[in-house]
Amino acid sequence: MKAERRTQWLRGVLDLCILGVLYDGEYYGYAISQRLEQAGLGHIKGGTLYPLLARLEEMSLVTSRWTVRQQGPGRKYYVLTEQGRRVFEEQASDWTMFAEHVATLIYRRGE
Template identity: 55%
Template sequence: MTTEETTSWPSDWLRAVLGLSVLRVLDSGRSYGYAITSTLADAGLGQIKGGTLYPLLTRFETAGWVSTDWQAGTAGPGRKYFSLTEAGRAELARQRLHWQAFAAVTNNLFTGDPS
C-alpha cells in the first residue's frame, strides 16, 4: 500500500481504533495534543484533527483514565499535558485484549473459510 492509502483510512475505522490508540500513545509517557496527533500520524493512522482528539481526551479525563496538567511555555503559550492514570493503564490492558480477539476473528473471516 502507498503512504496515501494508509493515511486516508475510512473514518469509521479510525473512530473504532482512536481511543485505544491514544491510550497506547499515553502509555509511553506524558504528552500534549499536537505530539499525540504527530505520533498517531507517524504510526500510519493519518492526521487526526484536534476537534476529534480533544473531546476524546476530555472523556478520558472524566472517566479517570488520564490526568492533566498545564506547563508554561518558554517562548509561547503553555501546553496542557495528558498522563495515563492507573485506571487508564487498566483500561488500556482491557481494551487491548478485546481488540486482539476482535482482530483475530476478523482476520480469520478475511483469510479463512467464513462458514
C-alpha cells in the first residue's frame, strides 16, 4: 500500500482506532502506538498521536493520569470516559456500515 494513501485513510479514522484501543482498557501513549502498529496501521509518530490524544481529552472522550515509576520517566495513561465509550460504539457502528458500502463498490467487479 502506498504510504500517502494509507496516511490519507488514517487521517479520517485514527481517532476511532485510538478509541478502539482504549475501549479495551488503560494504556500509555507508546503502548497505544504499539497496538495500532500491531493492528496493521503502521507506525504512528508521537507528533501525530499525542495531539490527537490531547484533542480527545479536550472533547471529554478520554481522561489521563500520570504515574511515577521507580525506574525511568513517569507515564501518562489514557482511559475512555463513559462519553468516550458511547461515542466509540456509535462511530464504530457508523464506520462498519460505511466500510460495507464501500466494499460493495470495490468487490462488484465483473458483474
